[in-house]
Amino acid sequence: MKGQIVIFLSLCALSSAISSNFNGKLFHHNENPNPDEELNTLQMIRKAGYPAEAHVTLTEDGYLLTMHRIPGKPGSPAIFLQHGLLGSSADWVVSGKGKSLAYLLADRGYDVWFGNFRGNTYSRAHVSLSHKDLKFWDFSWHESGIYDLPAMITYIVKLKENFLRAYIGFSMGTTCFYVMASERPQIARLLQSTYSLAPVVFMNHVKSPLRYIAPLAYDKIIFSLLGEGELLPQNKVLKFLSKYLCTFESWEEKICANSLFVFTGFDKAQFNYTLLPVILNHAPAGTSSKTVVHYGQGIESGEFKQYDYGAKRNMEIYKSTEPPKYNISKITVPITLFCGDNDWLSSPVDVMRLSNELPRKPIIYKVPFAKFNHIDFLWATDVVELVYKKLLDMLS
Numbered sequence: 001m002k003g004q005i006v007i008f009l010s011l012c013a014l015s016s017a018i019s020s021n022f023n024g025k026l027f028h029h030n031e032n033p034n035p036d037e038e039l040n041t042l043q044m045i046r047k048a049g050y051p052a053e054a055h056v057t058l059t060e061d062g063y064l065l066t067m068h069r070i071p072g073k074p075g076s077p078a079i080f081l082q083h084g085l086l087g088s089s090a091d092w093v094v095s096g097k098g099k100s101l102a103y104l105l106a107d108r109g110y111d112v113w114f115g116n117f118r119g120n121t122y123s124r125a126h127v128s129l130s131h132k133d134l135k136f137w138d139f140s141w142h143e144s145g146i147y148d149l150p151a152m153i154t155y156i157v158k159l160k161e162n163f164l165r166a167y168i169g170f171s172m173g174t175t176c177f178y179v180m181a182s183e184r185p186q187i188a189r190l191l192q193s194t195y196s197l198a199p200v201v202f203m204n205h206v207k208s209p210l211r212y213i214a215p216l217a218y219d220k221i222i223f224s225l226l227g228e229g230e231l232l233p234q235n236k237v238l239k240f241l242s243k244y245l246c247t248f249e250s251w252e253e254k255i256c257a258n259s260l261f262v263f264t265g266f267d268k269a270q271f272n273y274t275l276l277p278v279i280l281n282h283a284p285a286g287t288s289s290k291t292v293v294h295y296g297q298g299i300e301s302g303e304f305k306q307y308d309y310g311a312k313r314n315m316e317i318y319k320s321t322e323p324p325k326y327n328i329s330k331i332t333v334p335i336t337l338f339c340g341d342n343d344w345l346s347s348p349v350d351v352m353r354l355s356n357e358l359p360r361k362p363i364i365y366k367v368p369f370a371k372f373n374h375i376d377f378l379w380a381t382d383v384v385e386l387v388y389k390k391l392l393d394m395l396s
Contacts, residue, residue, distance in 0.1 A: 084171025145179025
């Protein structure tokens with residue numbers, strides 16, 4: 001039976017709370033649901049009053065990726081937004097008009113593009129493989145860096161006939177940028193600037209429970225826990241939980257929110273509980289188990305390097321018993337790093353290490369709120385004042 005360790009941990013917390021707190025409201029559903037609960041990315045954008053487009057691009061290894069877009073006026077500079085692990089383009093718009101970064105950028109006249117990595121809700125197609133085929137899921141964030149980002153960025157550059165004004169990545173969206181910029185620097189040169197929100201490159205100081213499964217990342221047993229192939233797709237079970245258990249008028253929503261905090265850091269003051277049903281209608285959006293295992297290897301090794309297949313297989317692939325490190329000394333694009341003190345996945349100490357190893361000194365912006373955590377970069381109540389206004393000023 002396919003193991004889903006993240007769902008398992010979340011449901012353990014949920015079942016514990018149910019057994020001790022059940023009060024007859026288990027299936028109570030909010031009488032005034034958020035109207036965006038059942039909408040996809042394009043529908044949410046249009047409902048907010050903006051034009052929306054979908055574009056499909058092909059990677060060099062055959063994956064079909066869907067990008068979403070809020071088109072600007074002819075000649076407007078393009079901004080590219082890239083989601084994190086288990087996320088999708090929806091992450092940038094669920095907070096709504098006046099709060100979501102995508103809408104703030106569109107209001108400033110930018111041509112806003114959203115990427116979707118292979119394997120998520122909007123990028124589950126391949127020219128020859130079915131998403132039901134295990135081979136479809138034989139990728140990690142390495143492939144998303146060397147294939148997905150180049151395909152999406154070059155598509156936009158060709159369409160616009162101009163460089164991208166900025167690449168804004170969150171979490172795994174930053175990891176893949178640094179892979180791309182190291183392995184395919186000619187693509188990185190198509191970007192005028194890069195903004196890394198909660199960058200995940202070096203992971204020595206990760207506090208998330210992911211640290212506890214990291215020692216298994218070099219053992220095949222990890223795939224017995226996570227399951228082979230696809231990990232945590234958006235499905236009917238999760239939609240059921242978001243609709244009936246995670247309402248914002250009862251204790252259940254705190255359980256659902258805490259299942260997020262336990263992986264990213266606790267910040268109840270900044271979490272907008274009313275968004276929870278909308279968030280869970282879109283996230284998790286699915287990825288490969290191999291992607292999470294690759295992160296586990298990074299936590300365990302303390303290095304930023306390619307996927308470790310074991311000495312024998314490494315020798316066949318890399319001509320070395322150890323996987324090669326990514327050479328981030330090749331990166332020349334101007335970079336700004338955003339970090340939070342309470343981020344359990346992107347520690348300020350690890351962000352400083354990244355800064356010190358980059359050849360061109362980046363700007364570092366530490367969010368001036370002590371409890372600011374990983375997901376706060378997307379959905380914090382005061383994210384506009386704490387992060388986005390600073391980012392928009394830098395862009396202009």
